[in-house]
Amino acid sequence: MPMATTIETGPSSVDRAAALKEFDETKAGVKGLVDSGITSIPSIFHHPNLHITSTTSHLSIPTIDFSLPRPIVVDLIRSASINWGFFQLINHGIPLSTIQTTISTFRSFNELPTNVRCKHYKRGMEGGFSYSSNVDLYKSVAASWRDTIQIMTGPARPDLNLIPEVCRMELVAWDERAKEVARELMGMMCEGLGVGVGRMEEMTCLEGRLMACHYYPPCPEPDQTMGTAVHTDPCALTLLVEDQVGGLQVKQEGEDGEEFWVDVKPVPGALVINVGDLLQIMSNDTYKSVEHRVRANSEQDARVSIAIFYNPGKRGELDLYGPLPELISSEKPAVYRNFTMREFMGTFFGKELRSKSLVECFKL
Ligand SMILES: O=C(O)CCC(=O)C(=O)O
Ligand SMILES: [Fe+2]
Numbered sequence: 320m321p322m323a324t325t326i327e328t329g330p331s332s333v334d335r336a337a338a339l340k341e342f343d344e345t346k347a348g349v350k351g352l353v354d355s356g357i358t359s360i361p362s363i364f365h366h367p368n369l370h371i372t373s374t375t376s377h378l379s380i381p382t383i384d385f386s387l388p389r390p391i392v393v394d395l396i397r398s399a400s401i402n403w404g405f406f407q408l409i410n411h412g413i414p415l416s417t418i419q420t421t422i423s424t425f426r427s428f429n430e431l432p433t434n435v436r437c438k439h440y441k442r443g444m445e446g447g448f449s450y451s452s453n454v455d456l457y458k459s460v461a462a463s464w465r466d467t468i469q470i471m472t473g474p475a476r477p478d479l480n481l482i483p484e485v486c487r488m489e490l491v492a493w494d495e496r497a498k499e500v501a502r503e504l505m506g507m508m509c510e511g512l513g514v515g516v517g518r519m520e521e522m523t524c525l526e527g528r529l530m531a532c533h534y535y536p537p538c539p540e541p542d543q544t545m546g547t548a549v550h551t552d553p554c555a556l557t558l559l560v561e562d563q564v565g566g567l568q569v570k571q572e573g574e575d576g577e578e579f580w581v582d583v584k585p586v587p588g589a590l591v592i593n594v595g596d597l598l599q600i601m602s603n604d605t606y607k608s609v610e611h612r613v614r615a616n617s618e619q620d621a622r623v624s625i626a627i628f629y630n631p632g633k634r635g636e637l638d639l640y641g642p643l644p645e646l647i648s649s650e651k652p653a654v655y656r657n658f659t660m661r662e663f664m665g666t667f668f669g670k671e672l673r674s675k676s677l678v679e680c681f682k683l
Pocket of ligand 2: 552
């Protein structure tokens with residue numbers, strides 16, 4: 320005999336699920352809401368307990384000049400990766416115009432007529448491409464004020480026909496160009512750890528690449544929502560370019576243990592680099608994967624940022640990742656156990672984007 324059950328989900332969560340679906344099915348994203356002329360944001364975007372804590376404006380993440388002599392750059396990268404987990408890289412050899420073109424073609428895609436843009440809307444990653452508003456829309460507590468194209472550029476090539484033509488060649492070229500700087504950076508990060516320069520590349524950390532192109536439309540109620548909720552990146556390394564709007568913030572802890580947010584001030588032509596969870600683990604907690612977030616856009620212009628996440632491409636059941644054996648000793652025992660990429664990514668996708676604890680799941 321069936322028992323009477325109490326349905327746990329109250330009317331509000333039923334309404335919320337319906338509202339999410341309705342929004343998703345417009346295929347017009349947050350840009351569509353803004354185009355419709357709304358002056359307040361739908362409740363699915365309301366972030367609970369939103370404390371936009373005051374930022375300490377006199378602090379900023381380190382800026383590193385890549386054209387300095389190599390031993391100096393290695394030292395600077397090492398200390399930034401230990402103390403901040405984030406830095407800006409200048410004089411890296413990629414012309415400002417290349418970065419500007421990449422950003423502006425992606426902006427052009429978002430500013431196409433809605434009926435053209437909507438045709439690309441697709442949440443699944445088949446063909447190595449997706450375009451959706453909030454990649455974690457159905458998992459997160461609250462939606463955020465942004466739309467995103469994701470392209471899996473490696474190890475397999477994506478189906479290029481899926482990438483909108485206005486930005487196709489530029490995004491593919493950007494992936495290639497950025498990879499060369501990422502290669503150099505990984506070598507220097509290894510050197511900073513005292514392991515072989517080619518160690519990360521041999522572990523195929525340049526091969527698994529996901530490009531996330533974010534469009535943050537102006538928000539009519541920026542104090543009610545976020546652009547990207549607080550998170551750490553699950554990858555080994557992230558390389559990001561952004562326009563001049565700003566909004567990215569990095570969490571820091573003062574000597575007294577008090578936490579505060581530091582604004583990443585856009586620097587024309589700079590690459591924003593950060594350590595991901597996987598590199599924190601591989602470095603056996605020497606380098607830090609630091610929490611960050613993006614404020615909802617309170618400016619007049621939409622903000623564009625393009626992140627590339629570098630991950631191991633080799634993902635067999637025998638390909639194990641964990642602290643590099645060279646870094647383990649009796650004085651510095653392994654902090655983490657080994658795991659496969661399948662287990663690592665499975666754990667990531669089983670959680671919400673906002674929680675800190677991916678590395679915690681692999682602690683010994
Ligand atoms: O848009 C940004 O500046 C940061 C985006 C980000 O943190 C991410 O995609 O993981
Ligand atoms: Fe991130």
